[in-house]
Amino acid sequence: MAVESPLPAGGAVPDEIVRSVLIHASAETVFAVIREPGWFINDGEYRKHTINRSGPLTEVIDPVHGRFQLAIEAHEPPNRIFFRWLGGGLGEISDAPNNTVEFVIDPAGTAMRNLVRLTVRERGFAKLGLEEAVRRRNYEENLRGWEQQLEIARDLAEGER
DSSP states (O other), rough: OEEEEEEETTTTOOEEEEEEEEEEHHHHHHHHHHHTTTTTOOSOOOOOOOOEEEEEEEEEEEETTTEEEEEEEEEETTEEEEEEOOOSSSGGGGGOOOEEEEEEEESSSGGGTTEEEEEEEEOOOGOOOHHHHHHHHHHHHHHHHHHHHHHHHHHTTTTOO
């Protein structure tokens, strides 16, 4: 069965994706999950990655999806981490347009409830020099992917995986 597109036919591909999830855990616990470069490179099931750091760049090697380059732009425990990233097979991060991915952890309840909101904001689809159809496919795949990845982050932080 075909998956219905979340974008209107013929409409421009938006530049950003924003998704959130509520997590019953402390900000510190959630940050411990999201600070791992590339934790979000999965397909519905969390996998350990090989992580190689070289100066400001980190290479994440996923056994299924291949190699990805990340650069950490901001690291503000326990509330925010901001990456630039370039998907596998597209070259070096310094040579190509790339997306940014920001994770923000905000309190969503009282401290006694240990409830936070994890929000992901991925930007940069408009500047990718790809054909419109390719940008659209990437956007739609990432939109669905962030919904899965936020569920994984919630499950990891709440101790379910």
